[in-house]
Amino acid sequence: MNTKVNLAGVELKNPVMTASGTFGSGAEYSEFVDLSRLGAVVTKGVANVPWPGNPTPRIAEVYGGMLNAIGLQNPGIDVFVKRDIPFLKQYDTKIIVNVCGKTTEDYIEVVERLGDEPVDLLEINISCPNVKEGGIAFGQDPKAVEAITREVKKHAKQPVIMKLSPNVTDITVMAKAAEAGGADVLSLINTLTGMKIDINRRAFAIANKTGGMSGPAVKPVAVRMVYQVANAVSLPIIGMGGIATAEDALEFIMAGATAVSVGTANFYNPYATVEIAEGIEAFMKKQNVEDIRELIRCVK
Numbered sequence: 643m644n645t646k647v648n649l650a651g652v653e654l655k656n657p658v659m660t661a662s663g664t665f666g667s668g669a670e671y672s673e674f675v676d677l678s679r680l681g682a683v684v685t686k687g688v689a690n691v692p693w694p695g696n697p698t699p700r701i702a703e704v705y706g707g708m709l710n711a712i713g714l715q716n717p718g719i720d721v722f723v724k725r726d727i728p729f730l731k732q733y734d735t736k737i738i739v740n741v742c743g744k745t746t747e748d749y750i751e752v753v754e755r756l757g758d759e760p761v762d763l764l765e766i767n768i769s770c771p772n773v774k775e776g777g778i779a780f781g782q783d784p785k786a787v788e789a790i791t792r793e794v795k796k797h798a799k800q801p802v803i804m805k806l807s808p809n810v811t812d813i814t815v816m817a818k819a820a821e822a823g824g825a826d827v828l829s830l831i832n833t834l835t836g837m838k839i840d841i842n843r844r845a846f847a848i849a850n851k852t853g854g855m856s857g858p859a860v861k862p863v864a865v866r867m868v869y870q871v872a873n874a875v876s877l878p879i880i881g882m883g884g885i886a887t888a889e890d891a892l893e894f895i896m897a898g899a900t901a902v903s904v905g906t907a908n909f910y911n912p913y914a915t916v917e918i919a920e921g922i923e924a925f926m927k928k929q930n931v932e933d934i935r936e937l938i939r940c941v942k
Contacts, residue, residue: 643926644933645919647681647900649878650801650826652762654681654736654901657934658891658919661882661905662686662740662765662805663712667726668733674912677733679919684903685726687742687767690751692718702838702847707857707884708906709836711850714742714770719755727759736762738803744773746790750797757799765803766794769832769854781807781832784819791823801826803880806871808860809835813867814874821875828871829880829903831864857906858884865897872898872939886914888921895922898939 645656659682660668667685668677677683695715702709716722722739730737739761743749753764768781768790780786791804804820806813808831817828833854838847864883872879881899885891886907894902907914922934931937 643923643931644935645923645926647934647938649763649803649880649901652736652801655734656681656919656922657895657899657901658915658922659736659738659880659901659903660684660908660915661903662767663710663714664905664908667722668730669726671908671912675916677730677735679916680735681901681919682736682738682762683730683733684738684765685722685730685740687714687716687740688719688722688752689714689716689742690719690748690755692716692721693742697849700848700850700853702853704836704838704855704857704859706859707855708909709838709848709853709855710833711848711853713850714767716742719752723755723759727761731760738763738765740765740767740805742767742770744770746793749790749794753794753798757797761800763803763827764794764798764800765805765829766790767805767832769805769807769809779807779809781805781816782810784815787816787819788823791820791825795824803827803829805832806830807832808863808867808883814870817871817875817877821877825877827878827880828875829882830871831860831867831883834860834863856884858886860884861890861893865893868894868899869897869941885918886911888918888925891918891922892925892937895934895937896939896941900938
């Protein structure tokens with residue numbers, strides 16, 4: 643039985659990976675999860691300099707999921723290269739580095755620094771606010787998506803994954819823009835913008851007012867967007883958004899995802915990723931599926 647999948651020439655032993663920002667860079671989960679059992683570990687966003695993140699409170703539970711406005715807090719590329727890459731290299735898994743920035747130059751600086759590091763793929767988080775454009779996310783304007791993809795590709799030595807924001811009118815327009823810019827892989831969806839109000843305090847539950855909503859409640863939206871994008875572009879897709887079980891993961895795969903990322907589920911079930919990988923194998927055995935590729939985009 644073959645569970646291997648291929649993302650832009652990088653072979654993963656199975657399609658299950660972590661979602662950026664929910665798994666740190668692997669160390670805090672390594673006592674629960676044998677990272678060697680995962681297709682890949684996707685790190686928390688890494689910037690060219692340390693980012694302090696947003697003021698607290700910055701997480702709130704909501705029905706069917708959670709809101710977060712962490713603000714991409716991270717120690718910066720120097721610490722990441724010195725501390726996190728050597729840690730992950732101990733395991734037999736692929737390393738995908740999520741890259742964030744406030745300007746195109748920020749992204750390029752990180753991408754260039756990672757050029758000679760032993761990492762397998764770069765995931766470019768274009769849901770970051772573009773400071774030069776008045777704070778609108780790079781990923782909300784197709785011209786900006788194409789431009790930043792093209793710039794990153796000029797400087798990247800590893801294959802480039804563009805992570806798409808769902809907070810747009812038509813996700814396929816963004817996917818086509820990333821493809822036109824030379825993206826190797828797409829990942830979607832990032833979080834949906836949401837809000838929660840604490841009625842007793844008569845105040846926003848999160849200091850930032852809005853946050854990114856993730857968890858089971860966003861899954862039907864995410865599956866729909868993955869299906870649309872799979873039918874609009876010819877790039878491999880990493881699907882994510884509310885995946886908590888193998889059944890969830892298989893929905894994304896059948897809709898057109900080559901691989902899947904597990905995010906919010908890690909917070910309440912630190913074993914989720916390995917359980918999902920095992921569940922996919924069990925499903926394939928039960929259904930006499932010899933090769934996972936039979937399932938990818940099998941629903942037309």
